[in-house]
Amino acid sequence: MDTTIAVRGHGITKVFGDVVALDHVDLNVAQGQIHGLVGPNGAGKTTLLGLMLGLAAADTGELEILGTPVGRGLPAPDGVSGFVDGPGLYPTLTARQNLATLLTLQPEGAPVGDVGEALAQVGLTGAADQKVRGFSLGMRQRLGLAAALLTRPRLLVLDEPSNGLDPVGKKHVHGVLRRLAAEGTTVVLSSHRMDDLEALCSEVTILSAGRVVFSGPVRKLSDDDRELDYRLRATDPSAARALAVETPGVGVVEGSDAALPDTDVIVVRARVAALDELVGRIVRADIAVRELAPVVSPLESAFLSLTEQAVLTEQSDKSEQESGR
Numbered sequence: 001m002d003t004t005i006a007v008r009g010h011g012i013t014k015v016f017g018d019v020v021a022l023d024h025v026d027l028n029v030a031q032g033q034i035h036g037l038v039g040p041n042g043a044g045k046t047t048l049l050g051l052m053l054g055l056a057a058a059d060t061g062e063l064e065i066l067g068t069p070v071g072r073g074l075p076a077p078d079g080v081s082g083f084v085d086g087p088g089l090y091p092t093l094t095a096r097q098n099l100a101t102l103l104t105l106q107p108e109g110a111p112v113g114d115v116g117e118a119l120a121q122v123g124l125t126g127a128a129d130q131k132v133r134g135f136s137l138g139m140r141q142r143l144g145l146a147a148a149l150l151t152r153p154r155l156l157v158l159d160e161p162s163n164g165l166d167p168v169g170k171k172h173v174h175g176v177l178r179r180l181a182a183e184g185t186t187v188v189l190s191s192h193r194m195d196d197l198e199a200l201c202s203e204v205t206i207l208s209a210g211r212v213v214f215s216g217p218v219r220k221l222s223d224d225d226r227e228l229d230y231r232l233r234a235t236d237p238s239a240a241r242a243l244a245v246e247t248p249g250v251g252v253v254e255g256s257d258a259a260l261p262d263t264d265v266i267v268v269r270a271r272v273a274a275l276d277e278l279v280g281r282i283v284r285a286d287i288a289v290r291e292l293a294p295v296v297s298p299l300e301s302a303f304l305s306l307t308e309q310a311v312l313t314e315q316s317d318k319s320e321q322e323s324g325r
């Protein structure tokens with residue numbers, strides 16, 4: 001048993017009727033890591049998270065949670081908490097009553113936290129005595145996280161925890177997750193927000209149509225050899241544009257949504273080396289660069305190209321099968 005690995009999945013397949021939700025998925029999540037699951041709608045993220053929470057069992061393959069095999073006929077994993085499809089809450093009870101009720105459902109001797117502390121951690125102290133019925137989506141998400149924290153999990157599994165969060169709520173949730181991970185709790189979460197994943201996760205797994213198309217450190221997705229679009233704002237936009245046009249390997253993207261009309265922003269497309277050259281030329285021309293940032297983040301760009309590629313491969317596999325019939 002390797003205790004440094006919190007989640008180990010090998011060849012996991014889950015089928016619903018004729019839909020293959022997970023197709024031979026391999027996944028390794030190290031203890032104390034915040035691991036992100038990302039993928040288009042229907043990619044299989046919720047299904048995979050549900051298996052980790054013991055809500056369903058894989059059809060084939062092996063899944064080990066916190067060193068213990070889980071699956072059909074085996075008990076739900078110990079030390080795991082979280083939610084998929086939104087947290088389960090009692091709408092007619094207050095936030096505090098919801099958590100107090102949860103505590104009464106815990107087995108004798110199970111490690112539990114303090115209700116007030118859990119509410120404070122997610123920034124809900126002020127709303128503790130309000131009925132959940134009147135809670136916004138973001139408040140429900142935060143209460144769901146507080147409920148998960150109360151059982152002192154070693155593995156926290158969260159489906160779209162950033163859904164509906166305002167910037168303050170997001171700050172609380174990110175802070176809680178980072179603190180938990182620093183203390184050794186493993187967090188696996190799904191999100192459609194690339195900025196959240198980049199801010200939180202050391203590793204991500206990208207799923208497309210039930211298959212893993214990438215799994216590993218986020219930095220491995222930043223490929224200096226890939227052309228990206230960058231927003232560029234300089235003190236002399238027309239001179240900067242002229243230099244961009246002249247610089248080998250740099251193109252100016254006309255009509256990009258990222259360059260709003262009547263602003264000084266231009267959008268250039270380049271690999272990192274060519275971009276460095278352009279910045280050098282701009283600075284040598286005594287023009288100041290006020291903004292230079294990718295239009296989409298490296299994770300978003302990699303996500304888009306990997307999932308598009310996976311869909312194309314699937315389509316060509318299908319047509320090959322059909323023509324071979």
Ligand SMILES: Nc1ncnc2c1ncn2[C@@H]1O[C@H](COP(=O)(O)OP(=O)(O)OP(=O)(O)O)[C@@H](O)[C@H]1O
Pocket residue numbers: 016017019020021039040041042043044045046047048
């Ligand atoms: N209980 C179920 N019965 C039938 N089909 C299901 C069931 N659960 C999931 N599916 C199907 O399995 C596939 C994967 O669904 P899943 O919810 O895991 O995707 P997801 O990546 O979480 O999507 P989203 O980003 O939209 O939440 C989808 O085609 C979905 O329709």
